[in-house]
Amino acid sequence: MSEVPAMRVEVDREACCGSGNCVMAAPDVFDQHESDGLVVLLLPEPPPELHDAVRQAVHLCPAGAITVAG
Amino acid sequence: MSDTLAPTHRFPFVQPNGDPLVPVPSPGSERVARITLPTGREAWLVSHHDDVRQLLRSPDFSSDFSHPLFPLLREAPLLDESRRAGFFIGMDAPDHTMFRRFLTPEFMIKAMRRLEPLIRETVVESIESMRAAGSPADLVEWFALPVPSMIICHLLGVPYSDHAFFQQRSRTLLNRKSSMPELRAAGDELRGYLADLVAVKQRDGGTDDLLGRLAVERVATGEITAQELVGISVLLLVAGHETTANMIGLGTLVLLRHPDQLAQLRERPELIDGAVEELLRYLTIVRTGLPRLAVADTEIGGQVIRAGEGAIALLSAANRDPEAFARPDEFDLHRAAHSHMAFGFGVHQCIGQPLARSELRIAFAELTTRLPGLALAGDQTDLVFRDSTVFGVERLPVTW
Numbered sequence: 001m002s003e004v005p006a007m008r009v010e011v012d013r014e015a016c017c018g019s020g021n022c023v024m025a026a027p028d029v030f031d032q033h034e035s036d037g038l039v040v041l042l043l044p045e046p047p048p049e050l051h052d053a054v055r056q057a058v059h060l061c062p063a064g065a066i067t068v069a070g
Numbered sequence: 071m072s073d074t075l076a077p078t079h080r081f082p083f084v085q086p087n088g089d090p091l092v093p094v095p096s097p098g099s100e101r102v103a104r105i106t107l108p109t110g111r112e113a114w115l116v117s118h119h120d121d122v123r124q125l126l127r128s129p130d131f132s133s134d135f136s137h138p139l140f141p142l143l144r145e146a147p148l149l150d151e152s153r154r155a156g157f158f159i160g161m162d163a164p165d166h167t168m169f170r171r172f173l174t175p176e177f178m179i180k181a182m183r184r185l186e187p188l189i190r191e192t193v194v195e196s197i198e199s200m201r202a203a204g205s206p207a208d209l210v211e212w213f214a215l216p217v218p219s220m221i222i223c224h225l226l227g228v229p230y231s232d233h234a235f236f237q238q239r240s241r242t243l244l245n246r247k248s249s250m251p252e253l254r255a256a257g258d259e260l261r262g263y264l265a266d267l268v269a270v271k272q273r274d275g276g277t278d279d280l281l282g283r284l285a286v287e288r289v290a291t292g293e294i295t296a297q298e299l300v301g302i303s304v305l306l307l308v309a310g311h312e313t314t315a316n317m318i319g320l321g322t323l324v325l326l327r328h329p330d331q332l333a334q335l336r337e338r339p340e341l342i343d344g345a346v347e348e349l350l351r352y353l354t355i356v357r358t359g360l361p362r363l364a365v366a367d368t369e370i371g372g373q374v375i376r377a378g379e380g381a382i383a384l385l386s387a388a389n390r391d392p393e394a395f396a397r398p399d400e401f402d403l404h405r406a407a408h409s410h411m412a413f414g415f416g417v418h419q420c421i422g423q424p425l426a427r428s429e430l431r432i433a434f435a436e437l438t439t440r441l442p443g444l445a446l447a448g449d450q451t452d453l454v455f456r457d458s459t460v461f462g463v464e465r466l467p468v469t470w
Contacts, residue, residue, distance in 0.1 A: 017174070017417040018170070018421070019419050019421075020178055020423070023179050036171065037175040062126075063419075
């Protein structure tokens with residue numbers, strides 16, 4: 001059985017434009033901060049079952065503010 | 071590459087006698103085509119999904135429409151400083167970033183979820199008013215236009231009783247056939263009206279609405295001027311009701327033209343999220359695309375676009391790109407259409423998209439369940455589509 005590699009997510013709040021697309025794609029991993037509406041990373045190392053949703057969040061982010069390694 | 075003289079096409083393209091719901095394809099075969107704008111200026115037309123994504127996310131393309139080389143689709147009356155104040159859709163970082171940051175908490179998903187009971191109430195009341203007025207009725211007049219207008223008025227703190235005033239001026243601003251004096255008058259009247267309103271909000275020390283909050287939190291602190299707040303409010307008021315109104319009108323038309331899919335939506339309400347995304351993709355109401363000015367030489371789709379050249383990102387074509395969406399001209403609410411760019415892309419992506427999604431979801435859900443016999447009325451060939459920056463249907467006669 002092959003192991004799913006770990007995923008490490010990083011967000012750039014300076015680049016974030018508050019579109020909320022990441023929250024729509026992966027609400028368990030991303031949120032928007034109540035005071036400024038910019039991205040908040042809830043799970044920097046999301047479990048494998050959320051990897052596809054995170055990749056979709058990366059794809060949908062209009063500002064390119066989310067990166068993943070692994 | 072860019073030195074070879076490709077044929078130039080007049081933009082925007084005219085709809086032949088086909089279905090107006092299908093966007094006009096680019097007449098040329100080049101991936102990035104040379105076009106002539108109505109101002110006589112030439113620009114590049116970018117229409118593939120990947121290329122539009124790249125262009126709209128690239129810092130090498132500017133949104134500053136006050137730049138003398140900016141590829142405007144018409145002469146703009148907004149070029150003097152007082153008319154441009156706060157109009158952050160036409161700015162680059164860091165100015166754009168500052169204005170956008172003031173608004174991100176106001177439009178975030180959580181804030182829009184808190185607004186949903188009011189949206190539902192507004193939607194239901196509008197349906198009941200239309201029902202009381204009797205069938206047939208014009209869905210645009212009774213439902214599609216009033217619902218988003220009432221909601222944006224509530225959010226901004228603008229009296230809805232003034233709706234005839236601002237709706238008419240908004241339409242003039244978006245109508246591509248408006249003359250320069252008409253555009254200038256409509257813009258100045260709207261700005262004057264909102265300047266008075268902002269002055270009242272400043273005097274009253276901040277009402278519990280977006281304009282009231284910004285008046286206290288940003289204008290009183292000197293971060294922005296009252297004139298800039300007026301610019302922000304013009305932008306949000308116009309964009310906040312016309313776009314969603316046209317999506318509700320046209321979206322209803324598309325659903326009624328696909329009765330099998332409408333029936334599925336009625337049986338399985340959980341399909342609504344996907345249906346809304348597919349309607350956004352399929353209709354892409356900003357039909358004239360998004361203009362940008364290259365500030366550095368950049369290759370897009372194999373074409374080098376040089377600094378100082380204009381480019382138009384044609385969202386409607388990108389959303390019908392067969393490489394991004396299989397059978398792109400088919401309306402299919404089961405399609406996972408999330409990567410559409412109906413709201414644009416890049417840091418200028420529509421800040422109101424969570425609001426638009428909440429409104430569309432609730433509007434279509436309530437309309438389909440509360441009026442199970444909803445059907446198009448009259449002769450469909452009579453439908454008049456709007457030749458505007460924002461594509462729409464003038465009237466939509468329905469029965470139920």
